[in-house]
Amino acid sequence: MGIIEMKLHLLMGASLATLAFVSPAMAANDEVAAAVSTAPTVYGRVINADGAPLPGAEIIVRETGQRAVSDAQGQFVLNVREGSSTFDVRYLGLPTATQTVSAVGGEAVSLSVTLGADASNLGEVIVTGVITDGVARSLNQQRNADGTVNVLSADAIGRYPDPNVAESLQRVQGIAIQRDQGEGRYINVRGAPAAFTAVSVDGVAVPAVSPTTRAVDLDTLPSDIVSSVEVSKTLLPSQDADSIAGAVDIRTRSPFDRRRFAVSGYAGGSYNDYGGSDTRAGATISNVFGPNQTFGALVSLSYSETNRRPDNVENAWIFDTRPLIGAAVNPAFNHYVIEESLFKDYETQRTRQALSGALEWRPNDNLRAWLRGSFAEFNDNEYRDTLRFTYADGNPSGTVTDQTATYTGARIYKALRHREQDNKITTLNTGGEYTFANGGVLDATLAWAHSEQTYPHRDELVYRSGSQTLSYDTSGSHYYPTYSAFGSTYYQTPTSYTFRENTFRSNTTDQEDVSFRMNYELPTVIAGRDVTLRFGAKYSTRDVVADEERYRDRTTTAPVNPGLLAPLLSDRPSQNYDYNLGVKFDHGLVSDYLAAIRATSTNAASRRIPQSWTADYTANEDILSAYGQARLDIGATNVLIGLRIEQTDFEAGSFRALAVPAATPGAVQGYIQTPTAMQTDRTDFFPNLTVRHSFNEDLIGRFALTRSISRPDYVDVVPRVLETTDGGVTTVSRGNPNLEATLSNNIDAGLEYYLRPLGVVSVNAFYKDLSDFRYTLITNGAPYLTGVANITESLNAPDGHLAGIEFNWQQTFDFLPGWMSGFGVFANYTVTDAEIKTSNSYGVAGQQRNTFVLPGQSDTLYNAALFYEKHGFSARLSYTHRSEFLEAINADRAGLDLWVEGRGQLDFTTSYDFGNGIELFGEAKNLTDSAGVRYYGVRERTYEYEKFGYNIFMGVRFKL
Template structure:
């Protein structure tokens, strides 16, 4: 029913738009079927005075109002009758230009240069700085896009201390990030879960590396490889529908960006407040050959980060005391990390443009993220003991509790590879045909996930969490030094896990675009189809050995003389990493028995999507209307295994689903500077692969049993979307905008955690994905960017960025959980904002930037609302500065996380802190060069 209502609304809105047209547009002679536009193709390129391409420039035919917008290489195409035509070119940050073109048979080529002379007025401001040039590129592309789009250029990204794409995107209005050890990993667009946003590189959709989500780990992709990042918050029929929140397309560089020999790069190093260092370097080289008909580009990037964050985790439960329930800890874990993270990436491009109307290309990218981590953990296991009378919500004493000492060596590798070959042909009537064949592969592997655990004899433990960030624990004030005495500990177990999950995607897509006229108006028809096939393979090995023969010896024999500290907590001595690794190698060679639950973790799957679309773009003078529909058929097959009484048997699931996605997108220019937008769209988010295969994974940790259960009946989430916005662009390089959105969600999926009786007189923890029938996500984005060019003298170098996003969201379940059937949307913060003050003058630039997001729900607990898991809002202050010597050499410096902000998670209330982690500030200095 919702689909039909949306389709009806689209048609009704289109009828309203066409009804407002002048009456002469509907003369009887003009009501014939659409015909191709008669004329010749004019191929043009718009550059600045330095010869750099200007993307997003608006080219208007003065006599007819016909309009084109330049692409990322500054190129545009128009179909005009032979004769003389006058073209007006507008670009925020450059003086407008007019050029007369003689259109001849066989096609015409034209070059238009902006800013060759001096600016005469404020409205003719010429962009000269790196910051302002990046702002201008972004604003022009956003202004002239058909839908609601945000663009980050490479120059803008380079002015922030952001090592990966996720951290770069946090600067965009409506986007917040989820972090791992202080670094951005996933993005939340407009308060939606990270899986609601699809990511592509050069138009090739990237499979996720993490098997538990469709969201792409954007910390795998370094920001160095980027030419620009385009975030489409409203989709067109020509775009894949699987982006409820928005689609991110990361565009790498092209040799035709410069059309000459161009070499650039940077290198530098840093100091981290919490220990370790950061080294980064990148270089790009490109050139064009054979009379600018062939181009080649190669880009490389490398970074190494050594971090030692401090981390304490406290797990909370409810216990009955004197007839009342109180909150108590069941364990506290003090984690001492030593982590080395490396990122390396290579991108390349070969492009052939023998004529203006034909081009072919081959582009590829490879990015690898490796996290090599040693973690020493001191664990206070209260649940092994007995809670004593007198406990409160902040204090408790346990007798018979235990302490654990553990070392874990974990190596994680993420690989993302894309390769695409394609071509584009422009015909004499202005029609354009393009096609591409692409291959993408993502792989996540854990070659090392080794753990060695020692456990103490029984002891008495107390705590006080009145200071919920830095509680006090009796173990550290014990005069006997119980936890520091290795003789109190005995070998408990070793565990080994290794797993590899790969996703391989092959896709073919083609589009045909044909300009025509209907009722005296320009209409562009566009049709296309895409088929992609994705194969997923997950293989996991788990081993555990508690036999005394598996022990490496006493705890003292594997400890080093290096102290282990976490905040102000003295954790004793670290494990000797070399001795631990030697033990792991020996113990694994002994070939322990594989755990049955690791067999049930394995699965294979295949997803085939066949899509087609048709859309029409009506150029109605100041108004542009796009109306169309997309159809996607999804076929899914998955296989897993189940273990019953030690016997392994296969299980499988097959699904076939077809969805329609109608679309109405309207862009109206109230003036040259004031743009209004409106869109009615429909989109989808398909379930994670591991959630719909019929798996039932059992994990046992002592007396605790937990199950992760797949749901083959899990439905995709569908969303009907309404978007509306106003944008006013200042001639002096700025914009003020407001965009409102509402998303009506059907079958929102979430992971439900609950506890049920299990066995004779025990219980077990369960988690399974389920659908919520209804939900919504609504919000408002406010954005301001302004360069103060109108101020006198040195003050004209100042500028400001500021944006604020407010969202409201909830889901409604089909049954009550702990008396509730309405929940906040996991991953959604009520507020998110950024502010930055920048200055740029005579080669010097500086920017002070601040970002903050509010608290958000992370996990829903079906049994108790007080144990829902939240992530506490976080703020961060960064500073960057640089000086350009004018000879292609630039010195720069970055200061990140000057507020030393922590990452915090809590249960139900901030007083029940689950995780408190700090990363420290980072100071980076380096040099850039450009030839």
């Protein structure tokens, strides 16, 4: 049976299974179903006094108990009985509205409900203001969702100094971020690895830009083009199952959000404590037009430029067993020692630019069609002067401890690297939705997504000194160790160095995803009870191409050898913390040299590092899925039950470099390319039970039993072996074609109490039973071919779990007198516990272990923010913190496990709205100048210590 035929059989089987589930009940209730099909249909819209849509409003039909929730444009659809029906519309922060509708069979009725239109005649408090409006939108959507959902609205995002989506999400309970040079890049949801969270834009799955992970670089996506971000922590059968931790959907704006000609935007600039000035700007234009305003168009633009100059020192630790020089019996000293110290002096410019647009057609209440697209580009252009003390080039001598060591024959390297990284993410989707007279809804979407990461420059010029005696001492401060090299002027003297090499490295990763999905939803009556049936199917195909080239040229003659170091240096001092690194390279002169010599150093096959072939791979992943679900209300309890089926076909190919005699035809430096390939397929079932119960209007309980999956990162499963040798040390990163996907059976339960007029106190507990959890293992000195190597590969742990509790408190203090009523608070705290058990035990004799904490999991996360909003003035002081977490497991020694130290950050924002559409605002970020720290085993073995400084931003917003 062919693959396509198999897919069709699976799709047909899943559809028939769904029909088999619903048909007997429908047949037994033909008369009731026929009545539903001719029932009047109410097309409603909920707006505020300014005409803005209110998403997440709850609509209750008083006579029947029917329930609906308004969508992003405040719209809803309900089939009601003939005659008079009373609609109660509830929305946190605004008084409940009641409206009566009279309808006859088969008639469509349009209903518009305005909340808070006449505050003078209402006894309830109406919450107004930019901060509180954003809070209201978020709380209403999560309050009335079927599953556990957290929502960030654009208004709420704009009140924090968060330039990208990753940093915006760190404010949500249970979400932490991983940073690069101080900026958020990846997210960890509920303590899970970043790859356990799928990301979509307007429902379109986004492929990762990196070749090494499925996790999406969220620093590529600016936060100012976002309408809202929805995090689904419990999935429904209608959602893709590839989100063990949670699914993030980034929603862009719609022209029907405001239903008129509208223009908004902002612009501003900032000062970086560790760098130059920054600029940011954005604008959105939208309008509705045509007969009865049935067409809508929107364009949103964003641009930012950030200059960064972080301070960075790295010390690479190993456990060394080499004999001491001069020892009488050559004993092994068995200590943790530093093999190299690297001082990085960055000059980095980061730019983000984004464009999103929408064309929508809504000719009547029951038909809508759209074409939506988004494009985001992140460019990181970096020059890095480095000074490197390489102790591993020499041998230990004299007294060695875990804090101090002296090496003879060590060397000092001085280098300039120019690295430019360019990420692009593009999404495009077109589709339509039609509502039938019986209330059934059919929707279909064709989507295309493309991610690309390129490194136009990864070029480096390296000079090396002669042999030296170097020592270090970390006993005084592991953040600021003492290095003997700084006690002389040798490292600053250009004649101490000679040309070592130039290197050129380029990468291109291209991921393209095409998908088609269709859903059908039908309200019906089964056994006298209102039931909403929904079923659908999706097919997606993703192609991945990763290509890397590495060249190294150590030719000792001109023009490759540029000669003396002095002519390539500038007069600009190079400083890192209190360490004087001498002077910087002249970046222009070195760039000119590298550009001139690139062709010479890369046109000969002999200069291409053969192992770079094995970094390349291709992959194709096809996923066919189908689901069926039923949703019913049993009094105040909403029950959703369903099943999703996903079939995955995966194919991949790579190359291996095999050693052959030098005379072998086609051999390069004694190696030839040998292609490798693999193919797997699997079918997974994802049952689902989701329950929501309203104890009363303000107290909501939730419970969910779900199942989800995380497929392996492509680079971990492709049959590739990337081997590099530097300084006599061979490092191997290899794929594991036998790697299995991680499956998780999940239990979620929670209580949410909504405070009036606006707030919530909630607690949510979760437990994830993990099977085949993927972990990365580093084995030092493992047997490899004819020698030994440091080997990195991914393996499956048969058992594991991830559990935790999230606490959340948000409240406006409107009950306080006078000016004090403008205060409010946001606070959340998450505690998690995780563990995996591996098939094998790792470590030296007497110190073996097979139980580990979960990489990426912090025991505690918390956010705390105090805000004030009154008479156009608003301010927010916020603090976010995550505790330490494990990054990589070392097979030999727990003392070489790589950890990331816990970190907190204090931010402040303020603004004043003049009431005429103009608003001035200011932001202060990282006021505590918190460092980013990584360490091996214990904090005293600091691997990386990096500081970014604070940032002050001032700007103006406008809205017309």
